[in-house]
Structure formats: structure tokens, C-alpha cells
Amino acid sequence: MTRQPLALTINGEIHDVMIEPHWSLLHVLRHELGLTGTKENCLEAECGVCTVLLDGKAVNSCILLAEQARGRSIVTIEGLGDPEHLHPLQAAFIEHGAVQCGYCIPGMILSAKSFLDERPGRVPSEAEVREALSGTLCRCTGYQKIVDAVIAAARQMSARPEAARRAP
Amino acid sequence: MSFAFHRPGSLDAAIAVASEHGEAARFLAGGTDLMIQINRGRAAPKHLISLAGLGLDTIGESEGEHVIGALATLDAVVTHPAFQTGLVALTQASAVVGGRQVRNIATVGGNIVNASPAADLVPVLLALEATVDLRGPAGTRSMPLDRFLVGRGRTERRPDEILTAVRFDKPPAASATWFLKAGRRKAMEISVICVAAHLVRGGKARIAIGAAAARTVRVPAAEALAEKEGAAAFREAGRIAADAVSPIDDVRASARYRKLLVATLVERALAACADRLGKDGR
Numbered sequence: 001m002t003r004q005p006l007a008l009t010i011n012g013e014i015h016d017v018m019i020e021p022h023w024s025l026l027h028v029l030r031h032e033l034g035l036t037g038t039k040e041n042c043l044e045a046e047c048g049v050c051t052v053l054l055d056g057k058a059v060n061s062c063i064l065l066a067e068q069a070r071g072r073s074i075v076t077i078e079g080l081g082d083p084e085h086l087h088p089l090q091a092a093f094i095e096h097g098a099v100q101c102g103y104c105i106p107g108m109i110l111s112a113k114s115f116l117d118e119r120p121g122r123v124p125s126e127a128e129v130r131e132a133l134s135g136t137l138c139r140c141t142g143y144q145k146i147v148d149a150v151i152a153a154a155r156q157m158s159a160r161p162e163a164a165r166r167a168p
Numbered sequence: 169m170s171f172a173f174h175r176p177g178s179l180d181a182a183i184a185v186a187s188e189h190g191e192a193a194r195f196l197a198g199g200t201d202l203m204i205q206i207n208r209g210r211a212a213p214k215h216l217i218s219l220a221g222l223g224l225d226t227i228g229e230s231e232g233e234h235v236i237g238a239l240a241t242l243d244a245v246v247t248h249p250a251f252q253t254g255l256v257a258l259t260q261a262s263a264v265v266g267g268r269q270v271r272n273i274a275t276v277g278g279n280i281v282n283a284s285p286a287a288d289l290v291p292v293l294l295a296l297e298a299t300v301d302l303r304g305p306a307g308t309r310s311m312p313l314d315r316f317l318v319g320r321g322r323t324e325r326r327p328d329e330i331l332t333a334v335r336f337d338k339p340p341a342a343s344a345t346w347f348l349k350a351g352r353r354k355a356m357e358i359s360v361i362c363v364a365a366h367l368v369r370g371g372k373a374r375i376a377i378g379a380a381a382a383r384t385v386r387v388p389a390a391e392a393l394a395e396k397e398g399a400a401a402f403r404e405a406g407r408i409a410a411d412a413v414s415p416i417d418d419v420r421a422s423a424r425y426r427k428l429l430v431a432t433l434v435e436r437a438l439a440a441c442a443d444r445l446g447k448d449g450r
């Protein structure tokens with residue numbers, strides 16, 4: 001197959017890539033652009049480690065064709081904050097010890113961001129957070145500290161919305 | 169594995185590409201089913217025709233009807249204001265398809281055309297006696313969803329026809345719907361059995377069941393009984409529904425267990441509808 005040009009908007013910047021039509025967004029992120037914060041595992045949308053935001057909503061980049069992201073806005077974990085300016089979710093995950101091996105965490109944080117951004121100003125219940133994260137598996141933590149961290153971040157974000165808004 | 173990717177600018181252009189390539193082409197909605205089939209080697213289309221951006225994703229109303237565009241996502245159904253009370257079964261069913269990442273991409277049309285016997289939205293649409301709209305080279309045609317579904321993975325759709333929308337009459341005020349699903353765990357699980365019920369005060373009941381036969385089915389004999397209303401009638405309707413279906417043994421559950429689930433879930437779904445009718449004082 002001949003490669004075709006595709007302009008992808010990732011973390012606010014436009015990236016011009018040459019793609020084969022069957023490449024997933026995950027493949028392009030990791031192997032063409034070196035954005036390896038997005039993880040690769042089941043490749044069947046079961047585990048959620050490949051979660052990115054597409055126009056603000058969490059999606060599995062493993063079964064999304066790069067072509068399907070044409071003209072849309074993508075956010076990966078690299079776009080969320082940096083060591084000096086952590087997103088409230090990132091800060092809360094550190095504070096609550098919600099990270100063990102870390103492999104699921106980029107997907108976990110982006111799943112949580114998509115969920116919290118849909119309900120600004122509201123602090124969700126534990127049951128709501130667990131449901132919202134059910135498409136993102138963690139094999140280390142037992143989830144409790146992750147759920148605690150998401151609720152803490154929601155409190156922080158509803159009290160100080162500007163901290164969350166600074167990051168994309 | 170590769171294919172040509174088409175991004176047609178109109179429905180007619182999409183249909184033309186499909187007509188040209190016949191069985192070698194597939195339409196792409198969310199791709200949550202198709203991409204997995206392709207990756208597993210179960211489908212090998214040479215042409216993928218994107219249906220994005222063709223205006224098929226609106227959820228709206230027209231003279232006495234609700235119309236859901238085929239490209240509406242399941243997430244859009246979950247959050248739609250018109251589906252939170254009498255039509256809550258649409259929300260209940262959409263909300264248990266995969267995880268949020270899947271629902272943000274997966275479409276209503278994909279759930280229907282896929283024709284999986286375990287598709288969660290399909291029993292609700294059948295209980296609402298929905299109609300599907302198809303558009304092909306010869307124009308548009310419509311048919312009851314009940315006729316559209318043929319068998320496991322099989323529908324009346326021709327390869328170059330696009331499912332454009334699914335629609336159903338607005339139910340009367342004194343009516344309720346309910347959806348129940350049993351899986352091996354609460355989330356991220358394909359249905360072992362799913363059931364939708366639609367009860368209209370004054371003598372109309374509709375019951376549809378998923379994962380209990382080669383396609384999602386209605387059970388008219390059980391509906392007739394349920395129309396009598398009351399706990400005993402609902403229990404009997406469950407029993408008759410269990411007799412009427414022909415589930416299989418598979419890795420998820422035995423046929424016997426599925427029949428037990430049908431009896432229980434049909435009874436509970438009907439009771440939940442009746443309960444809602446009572447509560448709302450309608």
C-alpha cells in the first residue's frame with residue numbers, strides 16, 4: 001500500500017505523518033511519533049492502557065484508525081502537564097500512592113479526565129468513579145487508591161478550576 | 169492486511185463506492201466491532217468506507233416519532249434528555265456496552281447492523297417496534313427492525329445499503345420501558361442474557377430478549393400474558409418467554425442457565441415497568 005499524508009492535531013500541535021490506511025492511532029503515536037506515554041497491550045479495547053482523548057472524550061487508540069482522527073483533536077498523556085505543572089489528577093495520583101507499576105496510569109488518568117470534564121464542578125461518588133474507570137484495568141493496585149485519587153482531584157478541580165484548565 | 173480507506177463527501181458517493189466494490193467493501197462507523205474482526209482475521213475488506221461527517225449522527229424528533237441517526241454514539245444516547253424517563257431502557261442498554269472508551273465511539277447503527285444476538289440496544293429497539301431506514305443505489309426503503317434482523321450476523325441489508333436511521337413512535341405518557349442485562353461481571357461484559365420490556369398502561373406489553381437465540385427475538389405469547397398486568401401475570405410471562413427461546417450452551421453460560429435467566433429477567437423487567445408507571449402516578 002502506498003502511504004498517504006495525514007495531519008494529526010496532538011496536544012495542540014499539528015504533526016504531518018505518512019501513514020498506511022490500516023494503521024491504528026496507537027501505532028502512529030508510538031511508532032511514528034515516539035509518543036510512548038500511550039501504552040500498548042491487549043489491542044482489543046478490553047484493557048484501556050491505550051486510552052487517549054479524541055475531542056475531549058476517552059477512546060481506545062488501539063482500535064481507532066489514525067484516519068478516524070483526521071481533523072479532530074487528540075490529547076495524550078504527554079499533553080497533560082509537566083513535572084513543574086502537574087495536572088490535578090497527576091498530583092492526586094502521586095499523593096495517594098495510586099501508582100504501582102505504572103503501565104495503566106496514562107490510560108487511567110485520561111479516562112478519569114474525560115469523565116470529570118463532562119461534569120465540571122461536581123464531585124462524583126465512589127460508585128460513579130468505579131463505573132467510569134471500568135474500561136481501564138489495573139493489575140497492581142486493587143483500584144482503591146486510584147478511586148481515592150480521582151475523587152480528591154475532582155474536589156481540587158471543582159474548588160480551583162483554573163488549575164485544571166491550564167493543561168489542555 | 170490492508171485496505172483502501174475512503175472518505176466520501178456524501179451519502180450517494182459512499183453508496184457508489186460500495187456498489188463498485190460489492191462484498192470487498194465495508195462501511196466504517198465507530199469500528200469497535202469491525203476493527204476487531206479485521207485484526208482477528210475474520211474480515212478482510214479491501215475497501216473501508218467511512219460514514220463519518222455525513223450528517224447521520226443526530227438524535228431528533230419528527231411528527232410523533234423519535235429518530236436516532238445511525239452514527240449517533242452510544243454515549244450520545246446515554247446522555248440524551250428525551251431518553252431519561254419513559255424511554256430509559258435506551259439509556260440503560262447503551263450504558264452497559266463495553267466501557268466508556270467504547271461507548272464514546274461505538275454507534276447505534278453499528279450495534280444494529282452487526283446483528284449480534286447479544287447486541288444490547290437491539291432488544292430495546294425491538295420492544296419499541298422500531299423501523300430502520302436504508303439508503304442504497306435505488307433510493308431509500310424502510311422496514312420493521314423485526315424483519316431486518318435475519319440471524320446471527322445476518323440482516324436484510326444489501327452490501328451497498330447504508331443504514332441511515334432507526335425510528336419509533338413516541339410512546340404514550342402512561343408507558344414505561346426497562347432493560348436488564350446479565351453478564352459474568354457488572355461491566356465490560358457481553359450479555360449472557362439481556363431483556364427489554366415496554367409496558368403501556370391499559371393493555372400493551374412488548375418483550376424482547378437478546379442472547380437467547382440466533383437473533384434478538386420478541387416473544388408474543390409472553391406479551392399477551394403480560395398485558396393482563398400484575399405479579400402473577402408477569403411471573404407467568406417470564407415462564408412462557410423461557411419456553412419460547414432456544415439459547416445455546418457456550419463459554420459464557422449453559423442453555424439451561426440462560427432459560428432460568430430469561431424467566432427471572434422478563435418478570436423483573438415487567439415489574440420494574442409497572443413500578444415506574446405506579447410511581448409516576450400515571
Ligand SMILES: Cc1cc2nc3c(=O)[nH]c(=O)nc-3n(C[C@H](O)[C@H](O)[C@H](O)COP(=O)(O)OP(=O)(O)OC[C@H]3O[C@@H](n4cnc5c(N)ncnc54)[C@H](O)[C@@H]3O)c2cc1C
Nearest residue numbers: 195197198199200201202266275277278279281287288331
Ligand atoms: C471491548 C468491547 C466491548 C463491547 N461490549 C459490547 C456490549 O457489552 N454489548 C454490545 O451490544 N456490544 C458490545 N461491543 C460491540 C460493539 O461495540 C457494538 O456493537 C457497537 O455498537 C458497534 O458499533 P460501531 O459503530 O463501532 O460499528 P462498526 O464496527 O463500525 O460496524 C459494525 C458492522 O456494521 C456495519 N455498519 C456500521 N454502521 C453501518 C451503517 N450505518 N450502515 C451500514 N452498515 C453499517 C459495518 O460495516 C460493520 O460490518 C463491544 C465491543 C468492544 C470492543
